[in-house]
Amino acid sequence: MFDSGVGGLTVMKEIVTQLPDVQIIYFGDTARVPYGNRSREELIHFGEEIISFLIEQGAEAIVVACNTSSANAVPVLREQFNLPLIGTIEPGAKAAIQATATGNIGLIATEATVRSKAYSSAVRRILSKRQGGHAIELVKAQACPLFVPLVEAGLSHSPEARGIARTYLAPIQEAQVDALILGCTHYPFLAPVIQEILGEEIILVDPAQAMTEELKEVLKQLEYNRESGQETHKAPGHHRFFVSGDPVLFERVGNTLLPGQIHDVNQVNWNR
Numbered sequence: 001m002f003d004s005g006v007g008g009l010t011v012m013k014e015i016v017t018q019l020p021d022v023q024i025i026y027f028g029d030t031a032r033v034p035y036g037n038r039s040r041e042e043l044i045h046f047g048e049e050i051i052s053f054l055i056e057q058g059a060e061a062i063v064v065a066c067n068t069s070s071a072n073a074v075p076v077l078r079e080q081f082n083l084p085l086i087g088t089i090e091p092g093a094k095a096a097i098q099a100t101a102t103g104n105i106g107l108i109a110t111e112a113t114v115r116s117k118a119y120s121s122a123v124r125r126i127l128s129k130r131q132g133g134h135a136i137e138l139v140k141a142q143a144c145p146l147f148v149p150l151v152e153a154g155l156s157h158s159p160e161a162r163g164i165a166r167t168y169l170a171p172i173q174e175a176q177v178d179a180l181i182l183g184c185t186h187y188p189f190l191a192p193v194i195q196e197i198l199g200e201e202i203i204l205v206d207p208a209q210a211m212t213e214e215l216k217e218v219l220k221q222l223e224y225n226r227e228s229g230q231e232t233h234k235a236p237g238h239h240r241f242f243v244s245g246d247p248v249l250f251e252r253v254g255n256t257l258l259p260g261q262i263h264d265v266n267q268v269n270w271n272r
Contacts, residue, residue, distance in 0.1 A: 001015075001024060001025070001026055001027070001054075001062065001063035001064070001065045002026070002027040002028070002029065002050045002051075002054065002062070002063075002064065002065065002066065002069075003027075003028055003029070003065045003066040003069075003185055003186075004028070004029050004030075004032065004033040004034060004035040004066055004068070004069075004148070005028045005029065005030045005033040005034075005148070005151075005152050005186070005245075005250070006028060006030075006151065006152060006186070006189075006250060006253050006254050006257070007065070007066065007148065007151065007184060007185035007186030007187075007189070008026065008028065008063075008065030008066060008185050009026070009185075009254050009257050009258055009262075010065075010185050010186075010188040010189065010206065010208055010257065011063060011065040011088075011185055011207075011208040011211055011212075012024060012026060012065070012239075012258070013208070013257060013258055014206075014208035014209055014211070014212050015063070015208075015211075015212050015215060016239075016258075016261075018212050018216070019212065019215070019216065019219070022215075022219070023238060023239060024239045024240075025054055025057045025058070025059055025239075025240050025242070026239065026240070026241045026242065027050050027053065027054060027242045027243070027244075027268070028241070028242070028243045028244070028245075028250055029046060029050065029243075029244050029245075030152070030243045030244055030245030030246060030249070030250055031243075031244035031245035031270075032046065032244060032245075033148065033149075033152055033245070034110065034145070034148040034149060034152075035066060035068040035069065035110065035112065035148075036068055036109075036110025036111045036112050036113070036143075036145055036148060036184075037110075037111055037112065037145065038068070038112060040072045040073070040112075043068065043069050043072045043073040043112070044072070044073045044076050044077065046069070046073075047064070047069055047073040047074075047076075047077045048077065048080065049270060051077060051081055051085075053242075053268065055081075055083070057240070057242075059083070060083060060222055061083060061084040061085075061086065061215070061218050061219070061222065062081070062083060062084065062085045062086070063086045063211065063215060064077075064085055064086065064087045064088065065088070065185050065211075066088070066184075066185060067088045067089070067092075067109055067110065067113045067183045067184045067185060067207075068109075068110045068112045068113050068184070069087075070087030070088040070089045070118070071089055071112065071113045071116040071118035071119075072112055072113075072116050072118075074087040074089075084218045084221075084222075086211055086214050086215055086218065087211075088183075088185065088207045088211060089118045089119060089122050089207075090122055090126075091207045091210030091211045091213070091214055092119065092122075092181050092183065092205065092207030092210065093119055093122035093123045093125075093126055093181075094126055094210055095181075095205050095206075095207060095209065095210045096123070096138075096179050096181045096205045097123065097126060097127065097136055099179040099203045099205050100136060100177075100178055100179040100203075101178055102176075102177075102178045103135050103136040103137060104137065104139045104175065104176055104177045104178055104179075105123065105136065105137065105138045105139065105177055105179050105180075105181065106138070106139065106140045106141070106142070106172045106175055106177035106179070106180040106181065107119050107120075107138055107140070107141040107142065107180070107181045107183045108141075108142050108143075108144050108147075108168065108169075108172065108180065108181070108182065108183055108184070108187060108194075109141065109142075109143065109144070109181075109183030109184050110143065110144070110145065110148065110183075110184050111143040111145055113183050113184065114141045114142070114143045114183075115143075117141075119138055119141065119181060119183060120138040120141065123136065123137070123138050138181075139175050139177060140171060140172055140174075140175035140177060141183075142168055142169075142171050142172055144164075144168045144184075144187075146164050146168075147161075147164070147165075147168070147184065147186060147187060147190060148184065148186045150164065150190070151186040151187075151189045151190065151253070152186070152249075152253065153253075154249075154252065154253045154256065156189040156190050156193070156256075157192070157193065161190060161193055162193055162197075165190065165193050165194060165197055166197055169194065169197050169198060172198065173198065177202065178201070178202060178203065179202070179203045179205055180194075180198065180202055180203070180204055180205060181205045181207070182194075182204055182205060182206050182207070185207075185208070188206050188208070189256075189257065191204055191206075239261070240264075240266070241254075241262055241263075241264070241265040241266065242265070242266050242267070242268050243265055243266075243267055243268070244267070244268055244269075244270060245267070246267075247265035247266065247267050248265075250262070250265050251263065251265050
């Protein structure tokens with residue numbers, strides 16, 4: 001699995017909770033974080049590099065634990081790589097539709113994810129297949145460009161984070177949503193702050209659980225392929241972590257979410 005930095009660890013936490021026997025190879029592209037201001041072409045290129053690297057390491061399926069990449073690059077990457085790619089958008093949209101009672105869904109995400117309109121398109125696509133029910137719409141999408149740098153710096157619970165969050169969340173409050181998609185895997189680090197500002201009546205929708213359910217189905221198919229005699233790679237015997245930037249900072253921030261589980265982080269130099 002990969003993300004622009006530590007954010008994807010929020011998805012990893014859900015996966016290892018529900019699927020403790022799965023071995024994960026995690027890549028955080030911390031030298032090029034944040035992804036939110038990157039072009040679609042850059043995001044596709046980054047995805048190509050990282051997925052190729054993960055396949056070299058023995059990956060049989062890829063969890064794209066990055067909303068920006070999922071929104072902008074995954075459709076192209078699925079055509080290029082012959083293995084399952086699980087993104088955030090469809091699972092997150094489904095979870096929000098299930099969570100809302102009023103039909104008013106909100107989204108906070110990076111600038112690139114908001115610009116892509118991927119979540120609103122996914123909501124409409126899912127609802128087009130449903131019969132009846134009350135009207136559901138993504139009524140407000142708010143870009144939060146400073147959230148990722150705050151999380152990467154380990155400042156999720158700082159006064160700065162609270163002040164910035166109040167500014168970003170004001171339009172969400174005005175839109176009177178009852179379900180808010182955390183449209184970046186970094187944002188669950190900020191969930192306590194966000195929930196405090198919005199109030200307990202607003203449901204925070206983290207796509208991680210729905211992504212894990214999709215991964216379960218992929219793993220069933222991979223196991224079926226093994227039983228059918230089709231060749232698959234052996235997974236490593238423990239979780240492994242790679243970053244393109246500072247491994248010490250990644251380990252320090254990551255262990256605030258997964259205490260004691262992140263160690264021996266390896267740095268990958270793309271110019272090697």
